[in-house]
Amino acid sequence: MDEEYKILVADDEAGIRDLLRDLLSGSFNVDTVERGDEVLDRIARDRHDILILDLQLPGMNGIDVLRVISEKKVRVVVVVITASNNVETAITAMKLGAYDYIVKPFDAEKFLVIVKNIVERLELEREVDTLREQVGEKFRFVNVIGKSQAMLKIFSTLERVIDTDSTILISGDSGTGKEIIAKAVHYNSNRKQYPFRSLDCSTIPRDLIGSELFGHEKGAFTGAVSRKIGKFEVSSKGTLFLDEIGNLSIDMQAKLLRVLQEKEFERVGGNQIIKVNTRIVAATNRDLRELVKQNRFREDLYYRLNVVPVYLPLLKERKEDIPLFIDHFLKKYNTEFGRSLNIDIKARMFLTNYQWPGNVRQLENVIKRLVLLSTEKVVGPDQVKALLEFEDPAAPGPGDGDLEAQGTLPAGGDIVSMDEMEKAYLERALEHFDFNISSTAKALKISRKTIHNKLKRYGIVIHKTTVV
Ligand SMILES: Nc1ncnc2c1ncn2[C@@H]1O[C@H](COP(=O)(O)OP(=O)(O)OP(=O)(O)O)[C@@H](O)[C@H]1O
Ligand SMILES: [Mg+2]
Structure with missing residues (x-):
């Protein structure tokens, strides 16, 4: 678990506060509070991620605290603690947005499982947040440039299918804009608040692709020290961009086909069925039909992917x-x-x-x-x-x-500093003109004096006989 996460325990019984503190403080930053009317101020001040909330508190009862949290949209995940004769109220709490409840006297192990699930959820939310920050307005369609017939046709196709779950297959040579189109599809669709993930099928080692896509359970293979959530699962409700799909091995093609058909899968080494609603945008710079002819790409998968074809010309x-x-x-x-x-x-x-x-x-x-x-x-x-x-x-x-x-x-x-770039450029220019300062200066449209200054600045030495 993650020490970065802050938990606030709100309970009037010192015994419970101590118990929870002991249980959690190894993995979290734990604060405690006794009164209900102090909870909101504490969260506002210290920004806790998780609140463990007893329903019977002096000052303000737990349900009222929850009501304010829900009205003010305070970002905190709440687990309520309730007495065994008061499960009704716990249900009310869930309706008000509590994540889960636990009945006193409680089972520490069960409690930790709840907390662990919350952490997984927070991790996902965090990823979505960073993504949103990174993206901002970056991938609006306005940033995808083009007024040629080919591009206009692409825009109108995409507009029609953007909010559907249709799979899109983008083909085009290297550098034609496949990835920017895939992102534009996601960030203009109604899936935009969910994750966009990409996987380059040509660079991930063959035997890792399965676990990248579908995740794995702890112990699924040597090195699987903990459970891993795959990209399909993370981008459920969002979009998964499968780049260079033509490089996917035949056995992975079969697995992918199954997920596309059934919208469910199991993590590697697991038997729990995971249901997903992930939109697939695939890209290729190879001719998939040709690969189908050569029996290197499954025809049924090709048709599954090629629901909305988008071709980017050179x-x-x-x-x-x-x-x-x-x-x-x-x-x-x-x-x-x-x-x-x-x-x-x-x-x-x-x-x-x-x-x-x-x-x-x-x-x-x-x-x-x-x-x-x-x-x-x-x-x-x-x-x-x-x-x-x-x-x-x-x-x-x-x-x-x-x-x-x-x-x-x-x-x-790779961005290098401007000086490094200029130095390298100058060296190449000089080499190109056989270290002739006049010709180099002329081509670069700067004076000979400027060249000499730059040579000095960058410590470039030219043998006297070659300097003209
Ligand atoms: N229509 C476009 N409008 C604005 N920028 C574009 C457009 N097409 C491509 N670009 C820019 O060109 C660069 C290459 O585009 P992109 O990475 O999407 O190409 P690609 O087809 O995925 O290339 P590769 O096959 O090499 O991965 C990017 O920086 C992208 O922002
Ligand atoms: Mg690309």
């Missing part, structure tokens, strides 16, 4: 969206890095006609780097070209046809 196939993306990412990174960079029309044209092998993610990274690195107010085409060339000299430029190119930019998640 970025170069929806060029109308590129100008929107440029503005969107410029605004995002200007705000993030406190800049006010703009991109001139020629550079925008270049960006719009580029092939973007890494799709939207690559475009986003390019804009981010420009915002971070540019020393000027407006970026021109040369800087953009230079940046793309450094990233991958072999990458197809505009009009280079439909070359099969790999994702060329680093995934971009």
Whole structure:
């Protein structure tokens, strides 16, 4: 159990207060109070998570305390203690929102089970809270950009099914926006106050996927030291995003199919049937039908998943969206890095006609780097070209046809300091121009003097004979 949780014991009998304190203080932060009219002030002051409430208290009885808690929506989970001849009142307490009740004289073990269940529930609530904080307004549909026919069609499909329980299958190349669509579905649906979880079927080791998805019981296998609640269960009422579903092993496909059909499963090593109402959004960058043909993906599962198909085209196939993306990412990174960079029309044209092998993610990274690195107010085409060339000299430029190119930019998640980034960029630029200061300065649109200052600042030494 968790010492972070605070429990308030409200009982007028010193014996019960001491007993409960002994029972709980190893695992919790325990306070006690004798009078009913002090309970609410104590909770307001010390923010207890759990209240153990005797129903007969001096000052204010337990039922009245509960009434105020429910009216004022005080966030505390209440367990009431009642005498054996007063179970009726305990039921009233439950109707007022108490979590459970326990009859005196009580069984310590039973009591601890109740508390343990409460802790599990609090853990879940906490996760939902952090998620809400993280998300804020981030994943409104307004943040999913697109005005191309393909994107408009996707928006209208999603609008129609958003509040249903339909499974959605998103396919598209790397970086086309599968995950942002999955999140947008969840956070715009009536499931948004429940958890969104994702599982990347391509990175989790095969033998761990079962327990990640369905959880396991203590002792289910070596290393299962305690019960684990799987993602299906955590995201019940919410959404589970199964990324790279094409990588799921055949035996896991069978298990997943069963859950989709029956909406229930057992934890690994357990026999209790767990019922869930989890919405599945799956994504793949492979052609699942092809995998079905090759007997690597179950056809019945494919049909179960493909209830609402959403296909995200390559970025170069929806060029109308590129100008929107440029503005969107410029605004995002200007705000993030406190800049006010703009991109001139020629550079925008270049960006719009580029092939973007890494799709939207690559475009986003390019804009981010420009915002971070540019020393000027407006970026021109040369800087953009230079940046793309450094990233991958072999990458197809505009009009280079439909070359099969790999994702060329680093995934971009790791943020390094601007100095580090600038230093690395400068080094690569210098290398590209054979350490010719004049050419490098020209390409980066800064003066030779600025380059020399930066070399000094970053401790970059160039052998005299190569400096021009
Ligand atoms: N329509 C869009 N609107 C706004 N941002 C987008 C859009 N599409 C993609 N992005 C941004 O591009 C980046 C890549 O998108 P995302 O991670 O959703 O792609 P993915 O298809 O899941 O890629 P991968 O297959 O590599 O996992 C993200 O930072 C995302 O925010
Ligand atoms: Mg993804």
